[in-house]
Amino acid sequence: MTDVLFYHLQDTALEGVLPPLIEKSIERGWRVVVQAGSEERVTALDAHLWSYRDDAFLPHGTWRDHDAGDQPVILCIEDHNPNAANVRFLVDRAPLPADSSRYDRLVMIFDGNDEEAVAAARGAWADSKAKGFEVTYWQADAQGRWKKRQ
Secondary structure: OOEEEEEEEOOOOHHHHHHHHHHHHHHOOOOEEEEOOOHHHHHHHHHHHHHOOOOOOOOOEEOOOOOHHHOOEEEEOOOOOOOOOOEEEEOOOOOOOOOHHHOOEEEEEEEOOOHHHHHHHHHHHHHHHHOOOEEEEEEEOOOOOEEEEO
């Protein structure tokens, strides 16, 4: 069954949240695809994942790379799955993919200060529930730690 996790950003930028979540996925042996809302966002995330920490980087590529299928993490703007990922991150209001049930986990990260993003997340929540997926909602506490909310 597909698990769908909703991460509600309030005082944290995507660039601070996404890399640690991808790292945890890789540590679990999962392959990852990140679907963004624009090529500009993919370009920015591509640069960020190489340099977000001084002591490490996240090996990744984009859907444009000739070896995309070999990469553990792929950044894209469409709902295809070039590296046979079992985890898909959805950012910038990217919709649930048509083949949602083929993933072990979908992670929707949305900006709580963007009314359209909140509305899109609510729609994705309802759609995920209707498909019988297990859904959870995550919100950062005052110390910045993610907590599952009811």
